[in-house]
Amino acid sequence: MNPRQHGPGEGLRFDGVTVERAGRRLVDDVGFTAPAGQVTALVGPNGSGKSTLLKTAYRLIRPDAGAVSLDGEDLWQLPRRQVARRVAVMAQEAQAVVDSAGMGQSVLDIVLMARSVHHSGFSPDTDADLDVVVRSLETARAGHLADRGFAELSGGEKQRVLLARALAQGAGTLLLDEPTNHLDIAFQMELLHIVRGLGRTAVVAVHDLNLALAYCDHAAVLSSGRLVDHGPVDQVLTAGQVRDAFGVQATTMRLPGGDQTRLAFERLEA
Numbered sequence: 001m002n003p004r005q006h007g008p009g010e011g012l013r014f015d016g017v018t019v020e021r022a023g024r025r026l027v028d029d030v031g032f033t034a035p036a037g038q039v040t041a042l043v044g045p046n047g048s049g050k051s052t053l054l055k056t057a058y059r060l061i062r063p064d065a066g067a068v069s070l071d072g073e074d075l076w077q078l079p080r081r082q083v084a085r086r087v088a089v090m091a092q093e094a095q096a097v098v099d100s101a102g103m104g105q106s107v108l109d110i111v112l113m114a115r116s117v118h119h120s121g122f123s124p125d126t127d128a129d130l131d132v133v134v135r136s137l138e139t140a141r142a143g144h145l146a147d148r149g150f151a152e153l154s155g156g157e158k159q160r161v162l163l164a165r166a167l168a169q170g171a172g173t174l175l176l177d178e179p180t181n182h183l184d185i186a187f188q189m190e191l192l193h194i195v196r197g198l199g200r201t202a203v204v205a206v207h208d209l210n211l212a213l214a215y216c217d218h219a220a221v222l223s224s225g226r227l228v229d230h231g232p233v234d235q236v237l238t239a240g241q242v243r244d245a246f247g248v249q250a251t252t253m254r255l256p257g258g259d260q261t262r263l264a265f266e267r268l269e270a
């Protein structure tokens with residue numbers, strides 16, 4: 001076994017992960033590592049298995065085969081609380097869940113709840129918890145929303161608060177499922193800029209391939225539940241790969257004055 005690939009500091013590793021429902025493979029033998037401290041984009045067409053794969057890493061769906069490990073430790077063998085301290089998630093359905101469970105609570109209360117994973121029993125929040133929460137809200141550019149009721153916020157404001165909540169959990173690994181939904185173009189970029197600046201391990205399911213190119217280090221491409229490619233983002237999100245995976249014509253453009261590339265898309269005529 002190569003300790004560089006399997007040991008501490010490795011990152012989040014999917015190893016032969018398979019999820020079946022009603023005899024259908026939603027995720028089929030997926031294996032790749034999201035390297036520690038870097039941002040990995042998880043891309044693929046609608047229904048390709050991105051959310052399902054992420055759910056195996058935040059322990060909502062147990063893989064039918066394969067393993068998900070963090071820095072060499074099987075996440076499904078660890079106590080749930082320990083996983084919650086190490087892995088934070090911003091899920092697609094979180095707005096609705098917090099809306100219905102939040103019962104009119106303030107943004108500050110909602111974000112403070114993320115600190116409960118560090119408490120035993122019903123021990124009260126500390127000044128240190130409050131400090132983490134305030135800093136997380138500021139990092140997510142949501143400090144001005146602290147006293148507002150979560151339910152009354154706009155979709156984009158809620159996304160910022162949910163990012164703050166994920167940050168406040170203090171986990172070294174972040175799983176973000178389409179976090180840029182509802183966000184204006186400036187904050188889409190801002191959010192991924194913030195995530196990249198954290199230096200934490202992050203896996204981000206994202207549809208905008210140009211955001212992935214701009215703000216992610218790595219990419220993994222799913223198609224019909226299978227991994228079709230993974231690696232450095234600019235080597236994976238090529239015109240040919242995009243055509244194969246998404247069935248659209250893509251052209252790669254180099255940005256002026258740098259090494260960065262972006263994609264332009266056209267419908268592929270039948």
Ligand SMILES: Nc1ncnc2c1ncn2[C@@H]1O[C@H](COP(=O)(O)OP(=O)(O)OP(=O)(O)O)[C@@H](O)[C@H]1O
Binds near residue numbers: 052
């Ligand atoms: N509980 C379930 N039972 C049966 N099929 C499911 C279940 N959950 C998801 N699926 C199916 O699994 C496939 C993968 O869904 P998933 O949500 O992981 O895709 P996705 O890549 O995240 O899609 P999108 O980009 O549209 O959000 C889809 O065909 C979906 O209908």
